[in-house]
Amino acid sequence: MSLSFEGLSLTLRGRKILKEVSGRFQQGRVTVILGANGAGKSSLLSCLVGLREPQSGEVKLGDRTLLSMDSRERGRLIGLLPQRPDIHWNVDVKTIVGLGRLPHAGRWGMSAADHEAVLKAMAATDCNDLADRKAMRLSGGEQGRVLLARVLAGEPQWLLADEPLASLDPAHQFDVLDRLKSYAKTGNGVIVVLHDLTQAARVADDIMILKEGSILAAGRCEDVMTAEVLGEAYGVEVQITTSDAGEPLVVPVRRL
Numbered sequence: 001m002s003l004s005f006e007g008l009s010l011t012l013r014g015r016k017i018l019k020e021v022s023g024r025f026q027q028g029r030v031t032v033i034l035g036a037n038g039a040g041k042s043s044l045l046s047c048l049v050g051l052r053e054p055q056s057g058e059v060k061l062g063d064r065t066l067l068s069m070d071s072r073e074r075g076r077l078i079g080l081l082p083q084r085p086d087i088h089w090n091v092d093v094k095t096i097v098g099l100g101r102l103p104h105a106g107r108w109g110m111s112a113a114d115h116e117a118v119l120k121a122m123a124a125t126d127c128n129d130l131a132d133r134k135a136m137r138l139s140g141g142e143q144g145r146v147l148l149a150r151v152l153a154g155e156p157q158w159l160l161a162d163e164p165l166a167s168l169d170p171a172h173q174f175d176v177l178d179r180l181k182s183y184a185k186t187g188n189g190v191i192v193v194l195h196d197l198t199q200a201a202r203v204a205d206d207i208m209i210l211k212e213g214s215i216l217a218a219g220r221c222e223d224v225m226t227a228e229v230l231g232e233a234y235g236v237e238v239q240i241t242t243s244d245a246g247e248p249l250v251v252p253v254r255r256l
C-alpha cells in the first residue's frame with residue numbers, strides 16, 4: 001500500500017507553506033525528507049497524518065483518502081514522532097510507551113499482544129533501563145527514545161519521524177537509524193525528516209527535497225543526493241565522498 005499526496009496546498013496566516021505538492025511513498029523503503037529550515041517538511045508530515053487539513057488536495061493510503069478514516073484507524077495505520085517532543089506528564093516510561101497502543105486498545109484495556117508490543121518497542125529503543133523512571137525527569141535524548149518507543153509500540157504500517165536524531169548522541173543516532181531501516185525492511189513505510197546529510201545518505205532508499213513549499217527533487221537516494229541538487233536546496237557547497245568502510249560522507253563545506 002502506498003502513501004500518496006496529490007495537489008496539496010497549505011496556507012497559514014496568509015502565507016503559502018505548501019504549494020500544490022504531489023508525491024508518493026513506498027512501503028519497504030525509507031524515504032528521507034530534506035530541505036532548509038522553513039521549507040515545509042514538518043507541515044507536509046502534519047498533512048500526511050491528518051493533523052493539518054490542507055486547503056486543497058488529498059492524502060491517500062492505497063486508494064482510500066485519509067479523511068475517510070476515523071482517528072483510531074488512522075492511528076493504527078500511521079504513527080508520527082513529532083519534532084522537539086517534550087514530555088510533561090508525571091508518569092513512568094512504560095506507561096508513556098503503552099499510550100502508543102491506544103489506537104489498538106479494546107474495551108478491556110491492554111491485551112497480551114499490547115504488552116508484548118510495548119516490551120518489544122522498549123527493547124528496540126534501548127529503553128528497558130528507563131522503564132520505571134518518571135519520563136519528565138529524563139534527558140532530552142532519553143525522552144526522544146521513549147517517544148520513539150511509543151510510536152513503535154503502535155506498530156503502525158507507516159512510521160513518520162520529524163528529526164528523530166535531534167539531541168541523540170552518536171551511538172543512539174546509529175541505533176535509531178538501524179531501527180528505522182529494519183522497520184522498513186519488515187514491509188512498513190518509513191518517512192523521516194533529517195538535517196544531517198551523511199546520516200540521510202546512509203539510511204535513505206529514497207529522498208524527497210522540499211524548497212520553499214515545493215518539491216525540488218524526489219527519487220532514489222543515489223540519483224537525488226548530488227552536490228548540485230543539495231547546493232540548490234540549501235545554498236551551500238557540499239562534498240560527497242566515502243569513508244574507509246565505504247559509507248557515504250556528505251559534508252557541507254561553505255555557503256554558496
Ligand SMILES: Nc1ncnc2c1ncn2[C@@H]1O[C@H](COP(=O)(O)OP(=O)(O)OP(=O)(O)O)[C@@H](O)[C@H]1O
Nearest residue numbers: 012013015017035036037038039040041042043044
Ligand atoms: N502555525 C503557523 N502559522 C504560520 N506560519 C507557520 C505556522 N507553522 C509553520 N509556519 C511556517 O511555515 C513554514 C514551514 O514550516 P515547517 O515547520 O513546515 O518547516 P520545516 O521545513 O519543517 O522547517 P525546520 O527545518 O526549521 O523544522 C515556516 O516558514 C514556518 O514559519
